Amino acid sequence: MSTTIKDVAEMAGVSIATVSKFLNNIHISQENAVIIEESIKSLNYQKNEIASGLKVNRTKTVGVILPRLVDIFSTGIVVSIEDRLSKLGYNVLVCDCGQDPQIMCTKLRLLLGKKVDGLIVFPLLDSKELIEELKKVTIPIVIVDQKIEGFDTVRVDNEGAAFEVTDHLISKGHNNIAIICGPVFNYTSIERYKGYTKAFRTHDMEIPRQYVFNTDYTTPGGYNCFMDIWKMQEKPTAVFGTNYQVSLGILLAARELNLKIGKDFSFFSFDNFELAQIVDPPLSTVIQETRLMGEEVSEIFLSRMNKETSENIIIEKVVPTRVIYTDSVVEAGF
Amino acid sequence: MSTTIKDVAEMAGVSIATVSKFLNNIHISQENAVIIEESIKSLNYQKNEIASGLKVNRTKTVGVILPRLVDIFSTGIVVSIEDRLSKLGYNVLVCDCGQDPQIMCTKLRLLLGKKVDGLIVFPLLDSKELIEELKKVTIPIVIVDQKIEGFDTVRVDNEGAAFEVTDHLISKGHNNIAIICGPVFNYTSIERYKGYTKAFRTHDMEIPRQYVFNTDYTTPGGYNCFMDIWKMQEKPTAVFGTNYQVSLGILLAARELNLKIGKDFSFFSFDNFELAQIVDPPLSTVIQETRLMGEEVSEIFLSRMNKETSENIIIEKVVPTRVIYTDSVVEAGF
DNA sequence: TTGAAAGCGCTAACAT
DNA sequence: ATGTTAGCGCTTTCAA
Numbered sequence: 001m002s003t004t005i006k007d008v009a010e011m012a013g014v015s016i017a018t019v020s021k022f023l024n025n026i027h028i029s030q031e032n033a034v035i036i037e038e039s040i041k042s043l044n045y046q047k048n049e050i051a052s053g054l055k056v057n058r059t060k061t062v063g064v065i066l067p068r069l070v071d072i073f074s075t076g077i078v079v080s081i082e083d084r085l086s087k088l089g090y091n092v093l094v095c096d097c098g099q100d101p102q103i104m105c106t107k108l109r110l111l112l113g114k115k116v117d118g119l120i121v122f123p124l125l126d127s128k129e130l131i132e133e134l135k136k137v138t139i140p141i142v143i144v145d146q147k148i149e150g151f152d153t154v155r156v157d158n159e160g161a162a163f164e165v166t167d168h169l170i171s172k173g174h175n176n177i178a179i180i181c182g183p184v185f186n187y188t189s190i191e192r193y194k195g196y197t198k199a200f201r202t203h204d205m206e207i208p209r210q211y212v213f214n215t216d217y218t219t220p221g222g223y224n225c226f227m228d229i230w231k232m233q234e235k236p237t238a239v240f241g242t243n244y245q246v247s248l249g250i251l252l253a254a255r256e257l258n259l260k261i262g263k264d265f266s267f268f269s270f271d272n273f274e275l276a277q278i279v280d281p282p283l284s285t286v287i288q289e290t291r292l293m294g295e296e297v298s299e300i301f302l303s304r305m306n307k308e309t310s311e312n313i314i315i316e317k318v319v320p321t322r323v324i325y326t327d328s329v330v331e332a333g334f
Numbered sequence: 335m336s337t338t339i340k341d342v343a344e345m346a347g348v349s350i351a352t353v354s355k356f357l358n359n360i361h362i363s364q365e366n367a368v369i370i371e372e373s374i375k376s377l378n379y380q381k382n383e384i385a386s387g388l389k390v391n392r393t394k395t396v397g398v399i400l401p402r403l404v405d406i407f408s409t410g411i412v413v414s415i416e417d418r419l420s421k422l423g424y425n426v427l428v429c430d431c432g433q434d435p436q437i438m439c440t441k442l443r444l445l446l447g448k449k450v451d452g453l454i455v456f457p458l459l460d461s462k463e464l465i466e467e468l469k470k471v472t473i474p475i476v477i478v479d480q481k482i483e484g485f486d487t488v489r490v491d492n493e494g495a496a497f498e499v500t501d502h503l504i505s506k507g508h509n510n511i512a513i514i515c516g517p518v519f520n521y522t523s524i525e526r527y528k529g530y531t532k533a534f535r536t537h538d539m540e541i542p543r544q545y546v547f548n549t550d551y552t553t554p555g556g557y558n559c560f561m562d563i564w565k566m567q568e569k570p571t572a573v574f575g576t577n578y579q580v581s582l583g584i585l586l587a588a589r590e591l592n593l594k595i596g597k598d599f600s601f602f603s604f605d606n607f608e609l610a611q612i613v614d615p616p617l618s619t620v621i622q623e624t625r626l627m628g629e630e631v632s633e634i635f636l637s638r639m640n641k642e643t644s645e646n647i648i649i650e651k652v653v654p655t656r657v658i659y660t661d662s663v664v665e666a667g668f
Numbered sequence: 669t670t671g672a673a674a675g676c677g678c679t680a681a682c683a684t
Numbered sequence: 685a686t687g688t689t690a691g692c693g694c695t696t697t698c699a700a
Contacts, residue, residue, distance in 0.1 A: 002472075004693055015671045020695055029669060044470075049447045050393060051693035054384050054676050061427070061448070069413050075404045079430045082403075086429065086441065091448055093395070093425040096413045107420065113383045114395070114425055136378070138336075220612045249612065255589035256614050278554045278583065280590050338677055349687045354679060363685060385677035388692050670700085676693105684687075 003043045011039040023047055049089075053115070061091050062301065063111035065104055065130075066122035066144075069096040072244065073271065073290060074122060077144060080294020081120065085301070090117070104130045112137070118301045120144060125187045140304035142297050146187045152304070152315040154296045158188050161286045161321040162195025162242070163202075165268045168325070169238045170203050173332035174266060177208065178236035180225050180246050182217035189217070192242045192270075211236050215246055222249025230257055237265060237332045244271035251279065266329040273324070281327040293319050337377045345373040357381055387449070395425050396635065397445035399438055399464075400456035400478075403430040406578065407605065407624060408456060411478060414628020415454065419635070424451070438464045446471070452635045454478060459521045474638035476631050480521045486638070486649040488630045492522050495620045495655040496529025496576070497536075499602045502659070503572045504537050507666035508600060511542065512570035514559050514580050516551035523551070526576045526604075545570050549580055556583025564591055571599060571666045578605035585613065600663040610658070618663045621656040 005023075009016040012035045021028050022036045039045070053059040062085060066074050082092045093116060095107035101124050108130065111119065118140040123130060131148060134141055143153040162179075169177050179196050182189030193212070200207045213229070215221030222241055226249065229236065241247035247269035254261060261267045262281045269276055269285040276283035296317045303309045339357075343350040346369045355362050356370045373379070387393040396419060400408050416426045427450060429441035435458050442464065445453065452474040457464060465482060468475055477487040496513075503511050513530050516523030527546070534541045547563070549555030556575055560583065563570065575581035581603035588595060595601045596615045603610055603619040610617035630651045637643045 006693080016694080017671050017673095017696080018669085021670085024695080027669085032669085046443065046447050048449060048693055050384055050388050050449045051676090052695075054388055054678090054693080055695045057676075059384060063425075069416075070406060070409045072404060075409055078428070079403050082428065082430055083432070086444060089444065089447075091397075091427040091429070091444060094412070094416065094428050095420065095425070096416055098417070109380065110420060110423065110425060113380050113423075115382060115384045219608055223612045248609075251586075252589075252609075252613050255586075258592075274553055275582075275586075278557045279586050340677080350678080351680085351687055351689095352685085355686085358679080361685080366685085382677055385692090386679070388677080388694090389679045391692075672697105672699085674695100674697085676695090678692085679690100681690090682688085684685100 002048075003045045004048065005045075007043055008036065008039045008045050011043060012036045058117050059115050060089050061093055061114065061116045062118040062120060063093045063095065063108075063114070063116040064120045064122075065095045065097060065107055065111070067097055067099045067104075067124050069094060073145075073288060076290030077294045077297065080291045081298050084295055084298040088302070099124065101127050101130060105133055108133055117305060118142070120297055120301070122146075123148065123187075125185045125190075140301055142300050144293070144297060147316070150314065152300050154293055154300065154317045154319065156188075156288050156293070156321055157318045158191035158321075159195040159198065161323060162192040162240075163199050164195075164323050165240055165284075165286060166196045166199035167202065168323075169240070169266065169268065169329065170199055170205070172238075172266070172329060174236075174238040175205060175208065175332075176211060176234065176236040176238070178211040178213065178229055178239045180213045180215055180222055180239070180241050180250065182215060182243060182246070184214055186217065189214075189242065196240070208236075217243050217245055219245045219249040219252070222246030223253045224249070226250045226253040227257075230259075235265070238268070238329065239265055240268045242270050244269075244275075246270075247272060247283070247285075248275065251275075251283075262328045262330050266332070268329060276324070276326075283324075283328045284326045285324050287322040287324065289319060289322065336382075337379045338382065339379075341377055342370065342373045342379050345377060346370045392451050393449050394423050395427055395448065395450045396452040396454060397427045397429065397442075397448070397450040398454045398456075399429045399431060399441055399445070401431055401433045401438075401458050403428060407479075407622060410624030411628045411631065414625045415632050418629055418632040422636075433458065435461050435464060439467055442467055451639065452476070454631055454635070456480075457482065457521075459519045459524075474635055476634050478627070478631060481650070484648065486634050488627055488634065488651045488653060490522075490622050490627070490655055491652045492525035492655075493529040493532065495657065496526040496574075497533050498529070498657050499574055499618075499620060500530045500533035501536065502657075503574070503600065503602065503663065504533055504539065506572075506600070506663060508570075508572040509539060509542065509666075510545060510568065510570040511572045511574060512545040512547065512563055513574045513576060514547045514549055514556055514584065515576055516549060516580070518548055520551065523548075523576065530574070542570075551577050551579055553579045553583040553586070556580030557587045558583070560584045560587040561591075564593070569599070572602070572663065573599055574602045576604050578603075578609075580604075581606060581617070581619075582609065585609075585617075596662045596664050600666070602663060607658070610660075615661040617658075618660045619658050621658065623653060623656065627653050 097103040143151045276285040431437040477485045603617045610619040
């Protein structure tokens with residue numbers, strides 16, 4: 001097949017050991033360095049990382065296991081990780097698992113067979129078996145967007161963000177605040193709901209349970225849910241859409257009903273900064289900084305690879321969200 | 335580190351060659367098979383694909399090089415490929431290149447060093463250097479969403495789809511048809527524009543150049559463009575948004591201007607089936623079947639791996655689009 | 669500074 | 685059917 005270190009050695013008239021040293025930046029004589037470099041160029045030689053990896057027991061690859069890649073949150077983080085780590089020669093093996101915990105386990109095995117240097121996992125709430133498998137693994141693991149005992153984690157302060165939003169709405173005089181959550185067994189959805197309830201408790205108010213909705217976190221889900229909400233006898237004065245898709249659905253439904261946001265009702269959305277900024281009025285929204293999250297994940301992985309952090313210490317990074325306030329929220333009663 | 339074939343052999347009391355045969359489904363005695371299987375289980379042994387790959391000169395990995403992963407079209411295809419190939423033990427290494435042709439080349443080298451078995455490339459229009467590099471490569475390559483001489487390709491019939499759309503609009507009596515394209519140097523944008531012009535030519539009509547717009551294929555781009563269009567003295571009677579983001583922007587702008595689609599103007603969108611179906615009226619749209627595309631890509635790759643297709647034959651797969659007609663388009667003048 | 673040689677974990681002749 | 689052995693392309697002692 002392609003040229004090997006042997007070909008380079010022969011052409012340069014040195015031993016393969018010397019070429020290897022050159023490749024690994026171990027000092028060799030100037031003259032040899034020059035001739036080896038020339039040989040490499042003219043043969044268009046490229047180090048076989050597989051062979052090298054077999055020897056030194058690393059592959060310069062990391063595996064990413066996630067429920068669903070077709071999701072701007074996931075891809076945003078993956079891109080950020082890939083961007084950071086590729087500069088250090090790493091490649092990212094992505095495994096989309098179609099929201100299926102069983103497939104997550106299968107793909108974990110696949111990645112382990114490929115001897116990835118590390119693992120980045122976006123678990124599902126019911127990934128019990130996966131977690132058990134992960135506990136047996138000895139390579140660095142970073143868990144994303146969920147807190148799991150005993151693992152390094154990077155996540156967003158979902159509860160804090162939802163608290164901040166709800167608290168703000170309450171402070172603007174709203175008490176009939178609708179929240180459109182995701183599936184009941186979705187970690188982030190639960191966290192965001194917690195923030196919502198916490199805000200009411202903090203204000204010594206009762207939680208308006210009739211305004212709590214669960215959807216499948218899709219645009220049609222949000223759309224239909226809002227359509228239902230607007231059929232209610234006593235409509236909420238504010239609506240909180242807790243993810244991108246749902247918020248888009250709400251937005252579309254509201255436009256269809258000819259409702260003016262910031263007038264007929266106050267609206268807080270999640271994610272979709274770009275979308276939020278172009279509509280009129282711009283939407284109040286919670287931004288999850290996926291680039292930052294990917295960077296944090298990468299740093300943790302690298303610090304584990306370099307054994308910079310004691311194994312006894314587990315790293316928990318809660319990345320703050322950025323909450324944008326706009327005229328989509330107004331004082332209640334106006 | 336982890337257990338090796340040697341450990342299994344020792345535990346089972348056979349040679350490593352026998353274990354290897356077992357692993358590769360070469361027939362061995364029943365009794366040995368049983369004892370080896372037990373040893374593997376109790377040691378939790380897993381074959382080292384790296385070592386195996388070094389020997390047999392394959393890695394069971396494919397590299398994907400694309401301009402931008404954060405894009406439902408790209409991710410849809412990647413997921414489909416990964417789904418198909420992972421069943422055969424392959425992993426996918428994704429390389430997001432931030433729309434930068436130079437980075438594409440850099441990441442190609444990275445992947446080549448990892449000895450991927452094949453390459454799946456979504457080129458940019460100005461990926462000249464990348465293409466030159468790819469010509470030197472000996473592993474199977476599949477080009478996606480663009481036609482490049484000498485390579486196997488899978489793409490959508492962009493021109494045909496745009497023709498069909500425009501032809502339909504013309505047949506409904508429209509002649510002031512606005513098209514909102516992407517960047518001037520974007521392959522699919524160019525193809526779609528070709529279909530648009532072809533339809534006018536076919537009907538012996540002049541192309542209404544004042545209604546041809548270029549954007550950056552983003553939602554704000556589409557939004558702003560439509561806002562400008564609606565300031566025109568003589569407004570178009572139909573608008574064709576040629577990708578998802580642009581169509582969403584148009585939709586939002588129209589709602590904001592209180593325009594009723596299918597009444598104030600006819601609208602044809604691209605992609606976003608889910609979105610298109612939930613608004614009122616549902617949107618006429620062109621669907622690109624990313625799952626199908628990923629499957630085609632996978633089949634081509636596999637047929638090349640298995641040398642099922644003569645090297646002299648290049649495979650060109652044009653995946654048809656699915657055009658959905660709804661009440662978002664009405665007869666002109668109504 | 670350099671090179672010979674062992675060996676990473678596996679496969680595939682080949683011989684038994 | 686099984687085992688011995690060479691070797692995939694590389695790194696890394698160790699001796700020169």
